[in-house]
Amino acid sequence: MKKRIEDITILFSLLFTALVVYLSFIQIVNRDLFFGNEKNPRLLENIRYRGNIYDRKGELLACTKIDNELPRRVYPFREMLEPILGYSDIRLGDEGIEKYQNSRLVGKKLPDNIYEAFSFINGRKLAGRDIYLTIDLAIQKACIDAMDKRKGAVVVMNPRTGEILALASIPGYDPNGIEKNWDRLRKDPSTPLVNRAIDGRYPPGSTFKVFSLAVALELGYVTKDTVFSCPGFFDIGSYRVHEAEGGSHGAVNTEGALVNSCNVAFAQMGLKIGQQNFYGFVRAFKLLEPFNIGVPVRAATFPQAEEMSEGGLAQSAFGQGSITLSPLHLALVFSAMANDGKIMKPYVIKGVRSHDGKDVFTTHPQVWCQPVSPSTADAVKSMMIQAVERGTGYKSRIEGTAVAGKTGTAENPHGDTHAWFAAFAPAENPRYLVVAVVENGGYGGRVAAPIVHSILQFCLGDRKDTGESR
Amino acid sequence: MSKKIHFRKAELRLLLLLSLIYCVGIALIKMSHGEKLDISVMMTALPLLIAFWTTHTLLTISDSKTDEMLMPLFAFLSIIGHIEIYRLEPALAFKQVLFILGGFALFNIWYLKGFDYRIWEDYKYLVLFSGIAIQIAVMILGTEINGAKLWFRIGSINFQPVEVVKILVVVFLASYLKQKKEFITSHPKRWLDSLSFKYLLPLIAILGCCELILVVQKDMGMALLLFGTFMCLFYIATERIGMIVCAFLLFLMSSYALIQKFPHVHVRFAVWLDPWQDPNGSGYQILQSLFALSAGGFWGTGLGMGSPTLIPAVHTDFVFAAIGEEMGFLGAMAVILAYLFLVHRIFKVSLQCHDEFGSLFAAGLGALLACQVFIITGGSIKFIPMTGITLPFISYGGSSVISNFFLMALVFQIAEQAGKKKSQLLQMKAS
Numbered sequence: 001m002k003k004r005i006e007d008i009t010i011l012f013s014l015l016f017t018a019l020v021v022y023l024s025f026i027q028i029v030n031r032d033l034f035f036g037n038e039k040n041p042r043l044l045e046n047i048r049y050r051g052n053i054y055d056r057k058g059e060l061l062a063c064t065k066i067d068n069e070l071p072r073r074v075y076p077f078r079e080m081l082e083p084i085l086g087y088s089d090i091r092l093g094d095e096g097i098e099k100y101q102n103s104r105l106v107g108k109k110l111p112d113n114i115y116e117a118f119s120f121i122n123g124r125k126l127a128g129r130d131i132y133l134t135i136d137l138a139i140q141k142a143c144i145d146a147m148d149k150r151k152g153a154v155v156v157m158n159p160r161t162g163e164i165l166a167l168a169s170i171p172g173y174d175p176n177g178i179e180k181n182w183d184r185l186r187k188d189p190s191t192p193l194v195n196r197a198i199d200g201r202y203p204p205g206s207t208f209k210v211f212s213l214a215v216a217l218e219l220g221y222v223t224k225d226t227v228f229s230c231p232g233f234f235d236i237g238s239y240r241v242h243e244a245e246g247g248s249h250g251a252v253n254t255e256g257a258l259v260n261s262c263n264v265a266f267a268q269m270g271l272k273i274g275q276q277n278f279y280g281f282v283r284a285f286k287l288l289e290p291f292n293i294g295v296p297v298r299a300a301t302f303p304q305a306e307e308m309s310e311g312g313l314a315q316s317a318f319g320q321g322s323i324t325l326s327p328l329h330l331a332l333v334f335s336a337m338a339n340d341g342k343i344m345k346p347y348v349i350k351g352v353r354s355h356d357g358k359d360v361f362t363t364h365p366q367v368w369c370q371p372v373s374p375s376t377a378d379a380v381k382s383m384m385i386q387a388v389e390r391g392t393g394y395k396s397r398i399e400g401t402a403v404a405g406k407t408g409t410a411e412n413p414h415g416d417t418h419a420w421f422a423a424f425a426p427a428e429n430p431r432y433l434v435v436a437v438v439e440n441g442g443y444g445g446r447v448a449a450p451i452v453h454s455i456l457q458f459c460l461g462d463r464k465d466t467g468e469s470r
Numbered sequence: 471m472s473k474k475i476h477f478r479k480a481e482l483r484l485l486l487l488l489s490l491i492y493c494v495g496i497a498l499i500k501m502s503h504g505e506k507l508d509i510s511v512m513m514t515a516l517p518l519l520i521a522f523w524t525t526h527t528l529l530t531i532s533d534s535k536t537d538e539m540l541m542p543l544f545a546f547l548s549i550i551g552h553i554e555i556y557r558l559e560p561a562l563a564f565k566q567v568l569f570i571l572g573g574f575a576l577f578n579i580w581y582l583k584g585f586d587y588r589i590w591e592d593y594k595y596l597v598l599f600s601g602i603a604i605q606i607a608v609m610i611l612g613t614e615i616n617g618a619k620l621w622f623r624i625g626s627i628n629f630q631p632v633e634v635v636k637i638l639v640v641v642f643l644a645s646y647l648k649q650k651k652e653f654i655t656s657h658p659k660r661w662l663d664s665l666s667f668k669y670l671l672p673l674i675a676i677l678g679c680c681e682l683i684l685v686v687q688k689d690m691g692m693a694l695l696l697f698g699t700f701m702c703l704f705y706i707a708t709e710r711i712g713m714i715v716c717a718f719l720l721f722l723m724s725s726y727a728l729i730q731k732f733p734h735v736h737v738r739f740a741v742w743l744d745p746w747q748d749p750n751g752s753g754y755q756i757l758q759s760l761f762a763l764s765a766g767g768f769w770g771t772g773l774g775m776g777s778p779t780l781i782p783a784v785h786t787d788f789v790f791a792a793i794g795e796e797m798g799f800l801g802a803m804a805v806i807l808a809y810l811f812l813v814h815r816i817f818k819v820s821l822q823c824h825d826e827f828g829s830l831f832a833a834g835l836g837a838l839l840a841c842q843v844f845i846i847t848g849g850s851i852k853f854i855p856m857t858g859i860t861l862p863f864i865s866y867g868g869s870s871v872i873s874n875f876f877l878m879a880l881v882f883q884i885a886e887q888a889g890k891k892k893s894q895l896l897q898m899k900a901s
Contacts, residue, residue, distance in 0.1 A: 004706045
């Protein structure tokens, strides 16, 4: 019997050893497999100690509430700021600013002050930092209202600083309790999770004529007085350029070409510019490199110079063909005209404050690039003013303020044309640049221009409040 | 012959170390609760310190011949229990202290004044039937908690009678096997011959009992525990590997049939195979346990610094995962080794015991404890399917704590007899 008792002792020794070995797999070898899993509620700490997000005037946009010991992210303005603000969810993880500014909102490595240092030593988690956005909630709301539930996007920025004052994408979604609606949102054919303002890729249509005009002027291929003849069509090999609404413009000068949005004139301009120059300027306007405004923005899509045919080049010059970009990209192009040829680096993070209200980081406006000279920019701007005063953009005229803008009606493979309008005001000292696109909305002048008009009017009427306070 | 006091030096040293670990543990928990470190640490630790130092004194005075490793080992496990409960459910910690104090009291009284364990042998059928009666009573009169009728409610105290029944079963098995082992082993060793009903009767009876517990009481853990203990004892008593294999296969087959038939068993099995299938439902608890263990890593997050309370039922079924999170792989391994050490020492008592019943009895108690630790620890780390039983000495719960102290008292009685016999033999040799 002694022998058999020893057998059983050995059996249990082996079983317990197996437990220890198995345990080492969970705790040491495969540790990250379990710990890093998104279902691990320890990642909740990310939410519990997360900082708040405010708009430029200190309006609370996102905060953490704790009910029944369970931290939950709360967004008081629901879908108004989505998708740029994003969400922070236990199961779904983070998105938008919540995702890309996560390291500022949580995960602070070092304490900010001596009191925090003490609690840090005692093993307390440090409270996260607060983020202040450049977004102005009032303007954001004006954008949402102006879009009136039509699919599309609006970008409002200050061309002199690069601050993004509003970034609306319609439809948005309610980030509160998003996991309940997750399946529906994900499968929704109107793609509410996509941020159309920065991730949407649309052909720019005639709005891109501003770009072509600036390039042609910069290179000296056209002047204010160059005259184009427009019989209503223009042949490049087997490809024929038409005017958008039929008809012809006869003999038009450069200004007339922009005011009347003459495709034939711009096709000719494009051919003069040539593939290499065109491509070079697309690059100089920073359209071909990804950048970060607080969330990452991918490059616009544009064919390589070598791949572009004459016909393709002519099409690109008036914003059709294989070029696609987001409203934010178009805003960059327009901001150069508003800002003496300079493009300011765009940003949505105004600053970061520690838990006790001290500034730990402030974004300073910086010149990103200067693709065209001030004189070119001025010349284009004065023509854009005319395009609003007596051209296609007449619906965005504002009494007593000069508005510089350009319409776009972009043909696309998805149905009706996309309606574009981009404008800045006051033209002599631009402070607001608004770009709006309505998907399959129809004519830019008829659909998008009134949207931009109402937003600009709101901004200009509201000018007292857009000072430096935040 | 002058009476000389034999000091239990090893026990004394271990208890000194233990007292230090205990106070440091309580102090750490107090700190993590944000309390000041002062005399209250001593006040919290005092009841159990008094309990095991008193036990040590009593053992010394009564000139106990028992193994000096045993008491520090289960005292260690019960202080880990108190520290963990204090960490996880501070409101229940004082009750746990009372349970442990009750356990120590029962241990001392039973060991010093309880009737001789050898008497059990004569009342084995009474023991068996009272065990069965208790089980039937709880099925009919018991209070249902979490969908299983396993408790008696007396006032505000819930009593889980199966914790007593498991010991009664070991008592019966030890005495029954002692009596019948000649009969079973004298039989030709060709295992096909043992397939006659007469020999298989006890096997079938115990299998039936286990399956009954599984089906009627939905207590998979206890069924597994009793079956495992029985198999160990049967092997020790008879060495009939053939019959064990037979019973094991029968158990597997009948269990398989039951898994198919009863959803509550089936769910547990499916969760063990793949908890990710329903991570927010049936797989939730075991995944929380795995998350906790992985959060601990090698060194652990530190006492009071992890989030083990995210695991449902962490202070009862999943206390091991909490140890793994906050004390790390090191701490979890230490606890497993402490159990292994304790089991090893109980088997040593069994080996040293000169009467056959005592030897079988001690081995049965050792196997019972070992099986229970293996089943619950393995379950909470997903080594085997999870079955809700308690981790001896550590899990919160009066019935469990007190019955395990009772188990240790029985082991001590057997060890005392063995020790006495040994010293008698030594004296005879000397004279």
